[in-house]
Amino acid sequence: MKKITVRQILEECGFSLLAGAGALDRQADRVFCCDLLSFVMGRAPADSAWVTVMGNVNAIAVAVLADTACIVLAEGAALDEEARSRADGQGVPVLGSAQPIFDTGLLIQRLLED
Amino acid sequence: MSQVISFHYDVPGDDFTRAGEASSSIKKVLKQVGLAPDIIRNVAIAMYEGEINMVIHAGGGQIDVDIAPDEIRMVLKDQGPGIKDISLAMQEGWSTAPDEVRSLGFGAGMGLPNMKKYTDEMDIESAVGVGTTVTMTVFAHPREEAAS
Numbered sequence A: 001m002k003k004i005t006v007r008q009i010l011e012e013c014g015f016s017l018l019a020g021a022g023a024l025d026r027q028a029d030r031v032f033c034c035d036l037l038s039f040v041m042g043r044a045p046a047d048s049a050w051v052t053v054m055g056n057v058n059a060i061a062v063a064v065l066a067d068t069a070c071i072v073l074a075e076g077a078a079l080d081e082e083a084r085s086r087a088d089g090q091g092v093p094v095l096g097s098a099q100p101i102f103d104t105g106l107l108i109q110r111l112l113e114d
Numbered sequence B: 001m002s003q004v005i006s007f008h009y010d011v012p013g014d015d016f017t018r019a020g021e022a023s024s025s026i027k028k029v030l031k032q033v034g035l036a037p038d039i040i041r042n043v044a045i046a047m048y049e050g051e052i053n054m055v056i057h058a059g060g061g062q063i064d065v066d067i068a069p070d071e072i073r074m075v076l077k078d079q080g081p082g083i084k085d086i087s088l089a090m091q092e093g094w095s096t097a098p099d100e101v102r103s104l105g106f107g108a109g110m111g112l113p114n115m116k117k118y119t120d121e122m123d124i125e126s127a128v129g130v131g132t133t134v135t136m137t138v139f140a141h142p143r144e145e146a147a148s
């Protein structure tokens, strides 16, 4: 599949930028949707755009360690303050979407297949 | 490089927000050492699952990592309640995680299976009321090559 930058996802899907502005050139080549952190750890491919509603520091740690390209918080889920500063510090882009998880993932998938 | 580089971490038991610091720090070191990205990722995933288990289930513990030219070895030791039935704990989906950590996204019962999946060797020693020691090794060359 083709690669797109997190910046493209942000702009073309109409998401908002919640954290990690310095890492928007990171590339993604798939979508992965899940909220349970150990599933994400075990199954999310490296360089995937990870769609979830988990906006806590543990999610940031998982993104760093499992090498996902970005986190997309669906359902307008909040990124807590500690998670935001951790994401900025570790260079993890976090985007926000008002739509449900599936719809959010589908928007990114369409971009990947474009 | 022929020598072994060793690192020690004390993992606090009460702090979910700091959990993952040891694993993140080792990940940085491995990048500097110049290991292949997939090897680094295997170590990072396995160590994080062990680190978070210490915090959630055992009140913290100690991690020692030895980085040798041919392998990365992690020893995670805690003085927690121990694991009564290790083969049950190794099963996907089995978890005793309390509700408050489930709401944070933990408790899928996938941590130990992930540790097994992402390492080349894994050993658990545990005694109820005494503690648990998990030893994991990731070979520094790709497993595909190792198998052939």
Ligand SMILES: Nc1ncnc2c1ncn2[C@@H]1O[C@H](COP(=O)(O)OP(=O)(O)OP(=O)(O)O)[C@@H](O)[C@H]1O
Binding pocket: A037, A038, A039, B049, B053, B054, B056, B057, B058, B078, B080, B081, B082, B083, B089, B090, B094, B095, B096, B097, B105, B106, B107, B108, B109, B110, B111, B112, B113, B132
């Ligand atoms: N260090 C430990 N000390 C005591 N019990 C442990 C320890 N590590 C794991 N366990 C036990 O083994 C079970 C399974 O662990 P595992 O990591 O697979 O799942 P989990 O931590 O419950 O959930 P997840 O890792 O998916 O968030 C735990 O629920 C716990 O009962």
Ligand SMILES: [Mg+2]
Binding pocket: A038, B049, B052, B053, B110, B111, B112
């Ligand atoms: Mg676990």
